[in-house]
Amino acid sequence: MPQHLSLLRSLAAGVVAGLTMLAGDAAAQPHSAAPTWSKDVAPILYRNCTVCHRKGGMGPMPLVTYDDARRSAGEMRDAIGTGYMPPWHADAPHGTFSNDRRLADAEKNTVLAWIDGGTPEGNPADAPAAPVYPSSWQLGTPDAVLKMPEPFEVPAKGTIEYQYIEIPTNFTEDKWVQAIEMLPGAREVVHHVIVYARPPAPPAGAAPPPAAAPGAPRTPPLMFFNEAHLAQQEPRDPNRPQRRTGPMIAGMAPGTEIQYFPAGTALKVPAGAVLTLQMHYTAHGHAMKDQTQIGFKFADGPPAEEIRAGTFVNNAFVLPAGKADVEVPSEVGFRREVKIWGILPHTHLRGKKWEYRVVYPDGRTESILSVPKYDFNWQTYYMFAKPVVLPAGAKIEARAWYDNSAANPANPDPKIDVRWGDQTWEEMQFTAFLYTIGRP
Template sequence: MHRLTFRPLAATAAALTLIIAGAVPRSAGANDEKPAAPTFNRDVAPIVFAQCAPCHRPGEAAPFALLTYQDVKKRADLVTAVTASRYMPPWHAEPIATAFHGERRLTDDQIELLRAWVDAGMPEGDAADLPPQPEFTPGWQLGQPDLIVQMSEEFEVPADGPDLYRNFAIPLGLTEDKWVRAVEFRPSAPTVVHHSLFFLDPTGQASREPGFARLSFEGAARRGRGQGDLGGGSNGRSLGGWAVGASPLPLPAGLAFRVPAGADLILSTHFHPSGTVERERSVVGIYFADKKPERSFTGVQLPPVFGALAGVEIPAGEKRYTKTDSFTLPVAVDAFGVNSHAHYLGKEMELTATLPNGEAIDLLRINDFDFNWQEQYQYEEFVRLPAGTRLEARVTWDNSADNPRNPSNPPVAVKWGRESTDEMGSVSLRMMPVDEADLELLQQSYRDHVRAAARERMSQRPAWRERLKRWIAASASNDEAVE
């Protein structure tokens, strides 16, 4: 369990380490001892094996391998450039007091070392220093799944053309309700599968046409499921997702998603053509919990419905267009996961918590959001947030011509919408009430928050009444892909 009171101590220790680390080169310089140039085998290989090879190896999404001296030497200038700019390894959450699980972030010293190695002429070094080649788990990373399902047929991704968003319904064949603690997604054509979001269709009504383009849970929502978990928790429609480079991430011990008997799994997949025709037939491994979990979790998305109710209307050329939303927790929670969503214009994402004692903590901070890397972040340990904690989200979009990711040149006015060239924006926090009995109060309170936002929007735009009602009902699925 995370102890908030330990944080200032940890921060001090980190600051001390920095001071000490900073002192070393200075005293070395004073002695006029030139530090030995870094070598590939001793200094560079450990960084590359740990931080680059998980993706830069055959069969993975990155376009070339970084496994040997030759591999790295050949691209040394590019390697120093992309590490210095922090384009690689891809990781967009800024460091905060709480550690993220599986954080991919080079330290300043590591970045500097890579540069110093290139400056020194890329010495290979002593063969005895070379660490063993990294080992990657063949087959399933989480072990043998309890249930393995596969797309009914291959989906052909053309060699070029625009990105494709396609949905695939896969019957799970469950005759009783089950609880899922992890999903491992294995694309058959990893070079073109950018990300896939997993949804449940409890009605089994989604199209069975492979690769159908639009996902709508409206039918389900109308049948009274709109009262469900608006925040994407253990009783919602989402089963999480997979993005390029991501490792399967089991829920923290004791937590699981409920999967009702008869539900279909829907893979909502983003394809990015690679220059050659590829055929994708994803395989999904599902890991069940042994028993019904004793604890439930839920989520809070700010602003709700991916920003649909926030009145996102970004003028052409606007450099900093911002929306904020806040929500006060009615009960104590243990937060464990955070993620954000926007499209190409999304720039900064921020979620902070102000505790009742006035202490402010960062829960997520992204300064350079990238639509191409929609990561789910999980904290290494639960973050305790007492009742009365105020969560505050801020999303900033850059619709200026300076934004290299702006799909329109010159920029055009952009509104909230489903296409990638429309915009969305929100930050979501996953949490477990400290006391299970508080779940309903927490969910009710968040539903009230969503309704209040909807009422305000309806008063601004009376003509949208019916549309907004549908969005709210459908948001029980926590799914952006709703018409």
């Protein structure tokens, strides 16, 4: 916008703000009545946006300087006004999740008022220093770094099948992990990474685990599932290799490169474990090579509580061709007290919504996570600010909804019935969760 116009608009905004104050609404104003970039907006963008919107970040444009912000003001108005940005898809109040990216209402109102007021710069001397982002590891120097053994060549265009890449840890002792970071070699083409850790196979010829003494009570497994949700015989494509990946330990998409385990907890990666990276690459117009690295921060010693990674699924569903609103349930129950620290819902391109509720042994229910607009592009671990404590006998019921109709623009093919499978044109009803085990 030409300088004089923006001046006019800010003057007008000043008049409006003055009138509003006369009307006695001053308390409702989020900040100074006519917010400026230097004083009011830059701190908000630096706290909430520039981690992605900077040179080399994943956002499509930088929002670091006054000119950056002014240039994108129109788009910012829409993106912030609709809640599209910052990206966050659960609808619980602020404070429920420790990694919530959303703006507080006051911050949102300040940015919108600044845009409506003609994007005044204010006094540049009031602006905070632009944040400095490390060009390499964000969690500091990792205690261990594991790198894909070979670079992967990402073609210039076309769809790229998921790559499953194994990396032996060569850890000679069990490690207690406090944080895991992925560092893509070519950020532009790495859409997401899922990290699994498989304990080593027992050495060939090793003695089988000792059989329980006859008559000794058997400890039942911690978790129980609903058999109706589990395919007795998973349909297998004989041409597809069987993968044994072990449990998923971190799910990371651009913008959420670090998986932190909450204070007082740590995750054990056993000696000799092998990592499998599920790499989702997207072509970027020219051929590129990627060699992603995984960095670990270790805890000083065993934590107060061992965090574990669990999953539960429904792999027995069919999404009929063309159907817009198919609900698929799944559940997991616990025979001992557990604390749930985080939940990651996962479907592919037809998934549109998720809900999770706890059913307590006395029949009471409580909603713990609702994702009204699930977006496959963001693989988010929703980390509870306070873990959800489930007494023995409680269960988590999950429901996912799918749109297999032509009205879903992401649908790869509305004309086929869709079942469980690991390709994006197949579907999943998959939940990963982080938990600790409570009192017996």
